[in-house]
Amino acid sequence: MTAQLATRIPADLRGGTFSHGVHPAENKQYTAGKPIQRFAFPSELFLLLSQHAGKPSVPLVHPGQEVVRGEPIARADGFMSVPLHAPATGTIKRIDLVPTAKGPRKPAIILAVHPGESQEMLYGARRDIDAMTPKEIIQAVQDAGLVGLGGAAFPTHVKLSPPPDHKVDTILINGCECEPYLTTDHRLMLEQPEDLVMGTKILMRAMGADRAIIGTEDNKRDAAEAVRRVLPKDGSMTVKVVPTKYPQGAEKMLAKALVNREIPSGGYPSAVGLGVYNVATTAQIGALLPWQRGVIERVVTVTGPGLDKPGNYLVAIGTPLRFILERLGFQGGPQYLITGGPMMGDTVASLDVPITKGCGGFLIFRPEDVAAQTVPKTYPCISCGKCVEACPMHLNPCQLGKLAVKRRYLEMDEYHLFDCFECGCCSYVCPSGIPLVQYFRVSKGMNRELKAAAK
Amino acid sequence: MSAPRPQAELRTSPQLREPVTVDVIMRNVVYAMLPVCAYSVFQFGLSALALIVVCTAVCVGTEHLFCRVAGRESTVNDWSVIITGILLALTLPPSFPLWMAAVASFFGVAVGKVFFGGLGFNVMNPALVGRAFAQAAFTVPMTTWTPSMVAGRFTEFIPSTLTMPFMMPATNSDWLARVAPDGFTGATPLALMKFEQVSTDTVQLLTGTIAGSAGETSALLILVCGLYLIARKMMDWRITFGVLASAALLSGIFYLVDPEIYPSPLFTLFSGGLMLGAVFMATDMVASPETRRGVWIYGSLIGVLTVIIRLFGGLNEGVMYAILLANAMSPLISRVTQPRRYGAVKKVKSPA
Numbered sequence: 001m002t003a004q005l006a007t008r009i010p011a012d013l014r015g016g017t018f019s020h021g022v023h024p025a026e027n028k029q030y031t032a033g034k035p036i037q038r039f040a041f042p043s044e045l046f047l048l049l050s051q052h053a054g055k056p057s058v059p060l061v062h063p064g065q066e067v068v069r070g071e072p073i074a075r076a077d078g079f080m081s082v083p084l085h086a087p088a089t090g091t092i093k094r095i096d097l098v099p100t101a102k103g104p105r106k107p108a109i110i111l112a113v114h115p116g117e118s119q120e121m122l123y124g125a126r127r128d129i130d131a132m133t134p135k136e137i138i139q140a141v142q143d144a145g146l147v148g149l150g151g152a153a154f155p156t157h158v159k160l161s162p163p164p165d166h167k168v169d170t171i172l173i174n175g176c177e178c179e180p181y182l183t184t185d186h187r188l189m190l191e192q193p194e195d196l197v198m199g200t201k202i203l204m205r206a207m208g209a210d211r212a213i214i215g216t217e218d219n220k221r222d223a224a225e226a227v228r229r230v231l232p233k234d235g236s237m238t239v240k241v242v243p244t245k246y247p248q249g250a251e252k253m254l255a256k257a258l259v260n261r262e263i264p265s266g267g268y269p270s271a272v273g274l275g276v277y278n279v280a281t282t283a284q285i286g287a288l289l290p291w292q293r294g295v296i297e298r299v300v301t302v303t304g305p306g307l308d309k310p311g312n313y314l315v316a317i318g319t320p321l322r323f324i325l326e327r328l329g330f331q332g333g334p335q336y337l338i339t340g341g342p343m344m345g346d347t348v349a350s351l352d353v354p355i356t357k358g359c360g361g362f363l364i365f366r367p368e369d370v371a372a373q374t375v376p377k378t379y380p381c382i383s384c385g386k387c388v389e390a391c392p393m394h395l396n397p398c399q400l401g402k403l404a405v406k407r408r409y410l411e412m413d414e415y416h417l418f419d420c421f422e423c424g425c426c427s428y429v430c431p432s433g434i435p436l437v438q439y440f441r442v443s444k445g446m447n448r449e450l451k452a453a454a455k
Numbered sequence: 456m457s458a459p460r461p462q463a464e465l466r467t468s469p470q471l472r473e474p475v476t477v478d479v480i481m482r483n484v485v486y487a488m489l490p491v492c493a494y495s496v497f498q499f500g501l502s503a504l505a506l507i508v509v510c511t512a513v514c515v516g517t518e519h520l521f522c523r524v525a526g527r528e529s530t531v532n533d534w535s536v537i538i539t540g541i542l543l544a545l546t547l548p549p550s551f552p553l554w555m556a557a558v559a560s561f562f563g564v565a566v567g568k569v570f571f572g573g574l575g576f577n578v579m580n581p582a583l584v585g586r587a588f589a590q591a592a593f594t595v596p597m598t599t600w601t602p603s604m605v606a607g608r609f610t611e612f613i614p615s616t617l618t619m620p621f622m623m624p625a626t627n628s629d630w631l632a633r634v635a636p637d638g639f640t641g642a643t644p645l646a647l648m649k650f651e652q653v654s655t656d657t658v659q660l661l662t663g664t665i666a667g668s669a670g671e672t673s674a675l676l677i678l679v680c681g682l683y684l685i686a687r688k689m690m691d692w693r694i695t696f697g698v699l700a701s702a703a704l705l706s707g708i709f710y711l712v713d714p715e716i717y718p719s720p721l722f723t724l725f726s727g728g729l730m731l732g733a734v735f736m737a738t739d740m741v742a743s744p745e746t747r748r749g750v751w752i753y754g755s756l757i758g759v760l761t762v763i764i765r766l767f768g769g770l771n772e773g774v775m776y777a778i779l780l781a782n783a784m785s786p787l788i789s790r791v792t793q794p795r796r797y798g799a800v801k802k803v804k805s806p807a
Contacts, residue, residue, distance in 0.1 A: 024471050103465070180471070252797060265798040335464035342470040349465060365470070373470055379477040379533060380575030385691070385745035394794040398745045416796050424469030431477045432575075438467055 018256040020392045021245045022425045024180050024343065026219055030303045030310040031183045036191055038314045040327070041088050041119060045318030046098045046354035047073070047109040052147040053154045054080035059109055061092045070123030070293055072143075073109055082145045082155050085294030087316035088113040101339050101359075103349040111318065124291040129202055137206040137289070145294040145357070146285060150174060150185075150249065150278035151340055153358030156285070159277070160206050162270030168207040172258055172269075173200055175216035175223065175279040176242070176249035179341025182361040184299040185279040187312045189216065189223035192283050193230045199277075199286030200237055207275045212237045214279075215258045217244040246343060247423040251276045253392050265419050280360065295357055302328060304364035306336055315355050321362070322351040330364055338363040343424045375433030387426035387436060393419050397426035397436050404439040409446040417443055477574075480689045480740075481534035487680040488541050488670075488735060494663065495670045499549035499601070500608025502616040503669045509553045511540030513560035514581075521569040535574045539564060542582035542735055545670025546728060546775070547589065550601045550627060552618035559589035579782040580739045583775050590775070596624050600643050600666040605634040643667050645727045648718050649771040660725035667727065674725040681734035690738045693747070697754020698733035698761075699724055705762045717766065729761060732774035742782040749785070749792035756788075757781045 050056035057074035067073055067086040074084035090113040097105035113119075132140065142157035162168060173196070177185040189196060200212045214237065216224050224239045231237050242248065242257045252263045254276060261272040269276045284295055296317055303310040308329040315324065321337070330337075338345040339359055365373075387397035396415055403412050417440060426436040495503045518536040522529040530536075543563055547556055563585020568577045590597050601613055615624035643666045644655035659665050663673030671677075684690035706723035723729065737743065737757050744753050757777045764773020 022473070024473075256797070262798045265796065267798070333464075335466070338466075338470055340468075342468070344468045345470065346468055347464065347466045347470075363470075370466075373472050375472060375476070377476075380573065382477060382535075382575045382740045383743070383745045384480070384740040385747075385750070388745050388747070388794060391794075393797045395796055396746065396793055399789070399793075415793070419796055419798070422468070424471075428469050428471055429473050431473075431475050431480055433472070433476060437469065441467070 016240075016242045016257060017245055018248065018253040018392055020390055020394065020425070021247060021253070022390050022428050023244070024246055024428065026244065027180045028183050028186070028219065030181065030305075031301050031312055032186055034183075034187075034311045036187050036299050036312045036314050039316070039319070039324065041113045041316055042319050042323040043113055043115070044093065044320075045087055045090075045111040045113060045316060046320060047084055047087070047111060047318040048098065048100065048354060048356055049074060049084070049107050049109065051084075051153060051317070051356035051358060052082050053152065054082070054158075056107070057081060057084045059095055061109065063092050063094045065092045066090075067092060067111065068123055069119055070121060070296060072294060073111075076142060080155065080158060082142060082147055082157075083294065084109070085145055085296050086111060087296035087318055088119055089117045090114045098354065099350045099352050101346070101348045101353045101356075108318075108354070121293075124293040127290060127292055129205075129290055134206045134208060137202060140289055140292070141206070141285065143292075143294070144285070144288045146281060146288070147295075147357050148278055149280035149284065149298060149357060149360065151344070151358050151360060153356070156277070156281055159275065160203070162207075162268055162275075166268065166270035167273060168209045168270050168275050169211070169273045170259060170275075171200060171203050171207060171209045171212040172254055172274055172276045173203075173212060173214040173279055173282050174249055174251070174254050174276055175214055175220070175227075176254060177220070177279075178217065178244070178246045178249040179343055179345075179361075180246075181303050181363050182301045182341050183303070183312055184301045184360045186220045186223050188279055188283050188299060189220065190226045192287070193227045195283040195286035196227060196279060197230050197232065197237065197286065198290070199282035199284070201232070202285050202289055203275065203277055203282060204236070209275060210236060213258050214239045215254055216241055217248060218242065219244045247392055247425065250392065250421060250423060252421075265416070298355070298357060298360070300324075300355060300359065301361035302364070303361065304338075305369055306330070306332065306364035306366040317355055317357060319355045320351075321348065321353050321355070324355075324362075325351065325364075332364070332367075336365050336367065336370060338365065343428070344422065378434060379432035381432055381434060384431060386429040386431065390425040390429045392423060392425060393421065395420060397440075400443070401426075401434055401436045401439055404443045407446075409443050410450055412443055412447060417447060420444075475689075477535075478533050481538060483687060483689050484538050484684060484735070485534055485541065487684045488538070488545070490680055491545060491670050491673070491677055491731075492541060494673050494676050495545060495549075498603040498663060498673075499613075499669060500605070501611065502608075502613040503544075503549045505553055505612065505616060506547060506549065506551060506556055506669055507541060507544040510544035510547070510556050510560045511537055513557045514540030514543065514564045517561050517564040518569060518573075521565065522573075530573055533574055536564060536568070538735075539568070539582045539585075542580075543585045545731060545735075546582065546586045546668050548597065548600055548667075549669045550599055550613040550615045550624075551589075551593075551596055552615055552624045554618060554620040555589060555593045555596060555624075558592075559585040562588040575741055577741055578786075579779050580736055580742050583736060583779050583782075586775055587779060599624075599627070601627065601631070602635050602666055604664055607634065643727065643771070644722075645765065645771040648722065648726070649765070652716060654718060654722050655726065657721050657725060660722070668731075671728040671731040674730040677730045677734050684734075690734075691740075691743070691750055693750045694738045694743055694754040695733045697751050698729070698737050698758040701755035701758030702729060702762050703758075705759055706766075709762075709766060723762060723765070727765075727772045728774040732757070732761075732778055736774075737778050737781070739782075742785060744785045744789040744792065746789055746792045746794055748794075749788040752788050752792065753781050753785055756784065
């Protein structure tokens with residue numbers, strides 16, 4: 001009815017973006033002009049068995065075993081899981097606990113890279129994608145160990161398998177990269193547009209969609225142009241440039257911005273006929289699937305004011321952070337290092353954390369940058385409503401924050417606590433310096449606990 | 456137990472902050488009010504200056520005192536109490552005895568703000584709480600007006616200004632006979648309108664060469680100062696616009712019904728404290744709703760109540776009570792105007 005009619009109005013007529021959101025300084029100038037460079041292999045790779053959302057992979061190798069670059073070394077444990085592939089030719093040293101970005105140590109396969117090895121890619125065989133059924137493609141995506149490379153690391157083949165009553169008509173390719181500083185998606189669109197288009201084609205076939213929209217923001221017009229030049233002639237794919245705003249790269253915001261559809265609360269994009277995939281994931285699909293290969297490396301932006309040599313690097317999965325940073329001249333401690341972008345990224349617990357599939361960037365601040373972004377004093381909430389104006393989910397962070405302070409966690413359901421995806425807009429704008437997102441993380445945990453206890 | 460725990464400082468997202476903090480906003484509101492203060496002093500002279508200084512000093516002192524008594528760090532450096540002091544002074548008649556102004560300031564901050572828990576917890580605008588108290592306790596001085604732009608205003612006080620504490624104000628009649636030999640009725644444009652149906656020229660209202668409270672007489676200047684805050688995104692334009700539009704609309708309807716009795720919308724907009732209230736008082740962030748739709752309702756409520764009180768109430772000015780009432784209702788307004796969250800419509804099915 002009216003709501004349905006409203007969703008039919010093209011986004012163009014409404015300004016072509018989602019409502020609310022914030023405009024933090026973009027700061028992409030450090031690395032936007034730097035071509036992707038291959039990074040050296042370290043002597044040892046640390047391959048976490050759980051780099052994705054879902055069940056950890058199960059090792060297929062034993063210590064002392066020789067592996068070839070690209071060979072599977074761990075298998076998926078069921079549907080909600082993906083396999084792992086050897087990022088380099090070498091010897092399996094052991095399977096042991098290694099530190100992770102959030103702190104706890106987790107099991108990983110430790111691979112000693114053969115020194116002097118050319119690391120030429122020999123694994124894999126050409127196959128004809130056009131001859132494959134959608135089901136076979138989805139299986140191939142799982143076999144390639146593909147997860148959302150935008151940061152969520154959700155297994156891609158799961159996203160490709162919507163409930164049977166959902167008919168997907170449009171694939172959205174997310175090239176917004178709305179986080180400040182990060183430029184991996186920007187460079188990928190510029191340098192590998194053919195892989196991106198190939199991947200988009202595969203995704204369309206797998207989901208039975210007849211059109212695809214590659215969305216990017218107006219601070220990456222050169223990337224949009226590069227992709228436009230290689231689009232297929234049949235008009236099934238288009239590139240759409242939308243105004244730069246954070247968090248446009250969030251699935252739900254992108255759906256609103258590109259096709260003006262709202263993904264229902266708690267539902268999948270397929271509920272409104274959409275499939276949403278990140279540019280980096282799509283380019284990997286385009287590059288890997290025709291060769292029956294798996295994810296073994298990814299592009300990582302290492303940037304920030306605290307670094308002499310910022311850049312976009314192609315890094316083998318499992319490379320320890322310390323190895324990368326030492327080569328780039330970073331001297332400081334882990335407290336100055338943020339994984340991911342500054343809006344949704346956290347500092348790391350240790351520099352010995354390995355690169356995982358989901359991490360698209362590292363941001364290095366100087367102590368003075370950290371000080372400049374730290375609130376000297378927290379004031380009481382003055383109900384200014386700036387957070388309400390900023391929340392892209394149209395929640396009321398002001399009210400939620402007040403309830404959290406009063407520890408009325410269950411009441412927060414009325415204000416839709418679980419619709420919050422922690423984009424950080426509210427904390428960013430809060431003039432009182434209230435750590436709203438942190439409150440909500442705690443509240444979500446407490447809310448779940450209280451509900452479980454009530455059962 | 457084996458490996459030493461790594462030394463880490465975990466900071467969770469977001470790592471960036473917009474640099475506009477509460478004290479920056481409050482300071483800018485003070486800046487925006489300074490031209491209004493300056494013009495008030497220009498109009499009414501020494502008495503207005505003394506009034507502003509005394510109100511601000513007592514307000515700041517009260518908050519500081521209570522913080523010390525409560526054993527907390529003083530909160531006066533967030534600048535919000537300075538706004539309260541200046542605002543209160545601007546709503547008082549220029550001839551208001553200073554001791555009464557001091558009492559009103561103390562009451563406004565103590566009862567209107569500190570007792571509720573300080574900044575962020577007050578239900579109503581503390582300056583208006585102080586003014587409401589003054590209206591009740593000191594009714595006669597609160598409705599005693601003096602002409603603006605009198606000669607010698609920069610060299611002498613209006614006699615009632617310097618009334619001794621706990622004394623009734625001295626009469627200003629000798630002084631009035633001296634400075635306004637042509638006769639000053641002691642009526643503001645609003646009183647003239649209400650009780651004698653005499654309208655005042657809009658230009659006079661805009662420039663403020665009329666009688667009235669210390670800071671409410673130049674509607675134009677107040678509007679310009681408000682635009683500064685709006686441009687810096689430190690004030691919600693929707694509230695100001697809602698108040699003014701609804702007041703103009705409602706009074707416009709009455710004016711069309713009978714232009715002989717009822718004031719024109721222009722008169723309504725630019726007379727009395729409506730502009731000061733719409734720009735600086737209704738927009739108090741703490742006491743207004745935080746939702747967008749709520750803000751529209753809140754603003755229109757103030758405009759409508761003001762016009763109703765002005766036209767049908769016992770008082771000739773209704774801005775203060777209109778704002779106080781709307782302040783009291785704002786938590787309720789917020790509650791019923793929660794934003795429609797993204798993805799709330801579950802009916803939307805895939806367009807098959």
